[in-house]
Amino acid sequence: MKKMFVQGNTACALGAFMAGARFFAGYPISPASELAEYCSEELPKLGGIYLQMEDEIASIAAVIGASLGGMKAFTATSGPGMSLMQENIGYASMAEVPCVIFNVQRFGLSTGVATSPGQSDIMQARWGRHGDQTIIALTPASVQECFDLTVEAFNLAERFSSPVIVLSDACIAHLRERINIFEPEELKIIERRKPDVSPKDYRPYLPDKRGVPTLSHYGGKHILKTTGLVHTETGHPSSKTEVCASLMDRLEMKIEEYQDELPPPKYYGIKDAETVLISFGISSRAAREAVHRANLAGFSVGLIQLQTVWPFPEAVIAEYCSKALRIIVVEMNRGQITREVERIISKPVEVHPLLRTDSNIFYPEEVLEKIKGVQK
Amino acid sequence: MSIPKEYTDYIDWDRLPHLWCPGCGNGIALKSAAIVLAKLGISPDNALMATGIGCSGRAGQYVSFHSFDGTHGRTLAFCTGINAAQPELTIIAFLGDGDCGAIGGNHLLHAARRNVNITVLEINNFNYGMTGGQFSPSTPVDSISSTSRQGKGEYSMDMCSLVAEAGANYVACTTVYHTAELNRFIKEAISTPGFSFVEIASSCPTYYGKYNNIGGAPEMMEWLKEKALRMEEYKKLPIEEKQKHLPRGKLVHRDREDFHTMNMKQISI
Helix, strand or coil: CEEEEEEHHHHHHHHHHHCCCCEEEECCCCCCHHHHHHHHHHCHHHCCEEEECCCHHHHHHHHHHHHHCCCCEEEEECHHHHHHHHHHHHHHHHHCCCEEEEEEEEECCCCCEEEEECCCCHHHHHHCCCCCCCCEEECCCCHHHHHHHHHHHHHHHHHHCCEEEEEEEHHHHHCEEEEEECCHHHCCCCCCCCCCCCHHHCCCCCECCCCCECCCCCCCCCCCEEECCCECCCCCECCCHHHHHHHHHHHHHHHHCCHHHCCCCEEEECCCCCEEEEEEHHHHHHHHHHHHHHHHCCCCEEEEEECEEECCCHHHHHHHCCCCCEEEEEECCCCHHHHHHHHHCCCCCEEEEEECCCCCCCCHHHHHHHHHHHCC | CCCCCCHHHHECHHHCCCCCCCCCCHHHHHHHHHHHHHHHCCCHHHEEEEECCCHHHHHHHHECCEEEECCCCCHHHHHHHHHHHCCCCEEEEEEEHHHHHHHCHHHHHHHHHHCCCCEEEEEECCEECCCCCEECCCCCCCCCECCECCCCCCCCCCHHHHHHHHCCCEEEEEECCCHHHHHHHHHHHHHCCCCEEEEEECCCHHHHHHHCCCCCHHHHHHHHHHHEEEHHHHHCCCHHHHCCCEEEEEEEECCCCCHHHHHHHHCCC
């Protein structure tokens, strides 16, 4: 373990290296470019490969290709690039290719404000592709969490044989903090599983008891067949209704039924509080300070800081909110997580959104004001 | 894994019959690729059939070796990552003219520029067959298709010249009629390190042949035979005349440093 004073983007790259990732493909875009720059300098030293592709579509394609070649692989982008990547992220979900996608969120719709932070790609992460699917998305709120959740993201990608999205933002990405960098031997690292049957008997999409297939790699003795079409256990296309139904069920089940393996929310402040804040990423930093000040002032307030936004941690939130009279959702968008909270929280518990969409971040004072404002 | 001696060992016979129409040229091109793999003694676990979307996109399920069936147009970008991870793998990208020249045009140019170790077999059937016979960039001007009932009002694309200019190590073109030449070109393409591109004019009696009154499968073969001119003759034609003919021959055969070799120079350990 060593201490380093680094920015969030660098911490993400370091987390990726420590998790064993040796392939990065990307396309320059603010505010994610430092992640690519760091990889271009450091990956070759580790015997890895940095590729600068012709666009974001090609970047995620190359990442999926490298993963199918047996490497742990990742890309980093922001809003416009994330939009371009969607079709191939859907491919990775369908063909069950482990990979990690960093979306360093910037402000706004379309090209927005390239250098300002945003938190408005939450629903895009969940539903950006066509077709039903389940995706894992993590939200670091500090530079340390950029490192920790990146390691976790690569582990989850292998564990679930799935793409994993890490949603940071321009503020966390450029924030510099002193953090602990752990070496691989100090971390729990999940490696790619290897087929345990003979090449003759191998079926790439035969799921284990947890619903996860064991993918071989191109160039391996076990012949691998992948497609974005609905496919059977052999990887061959099929349009039979029973094949469609069982594949769609399995793709959802393999993640949704194992949510307790995903990074749980962190809780700060008074337990079983009357007022519970729910926030994530950079917004949760202001919320945490506001909760601290509110507690000192005698208010019964707590904060749930989401580390996993997708699948939405419904059960844990419900548990933390069991004594709550009201919930305040603090987020820099027009209410994307608020809607999820409203979906799972039933009346008479009140849900109060505290939203900010002016390209600036939250300050503790305005969160504290909101906490006081909703008290009766 | 033992290396098969016959092309038949590279075909997954349990998957047949294929879904291609009677008279389609895809089977000829696929067989030619299998013949070359057997001739070159490439082990099935060291070969990959990469495809995109459309008729050609189904080729991977008929082979006994590794296959990748990607999103429309992006196959060569996927293959760039695959090649980086598995530089020894023989990658054959079996793509249609729409996949290569339209939606995937940018990736084609950049894969050629990077000189990635891939052999592209571009099956040019002059239209989007799988989805009903719409015109593609390679459809000749004035051709009838399901989206150009009055005749296509654009010139076609010279993909071989583009790929050659972009930096490929090997570029050649022929037709599914000229099978001996096809085998030779594919063998040279796979044997040449770096990016190789073979354009294969193919028969589509179901749509292109029918819409343009060329006839059925045998007539389309006659048509390919008659339309194809040797490269030297073809090059002399004015652009309007070129639209009425198909070239066959080699454009480029060279040994620029390939993508993997250049990548390895970046790695300092």
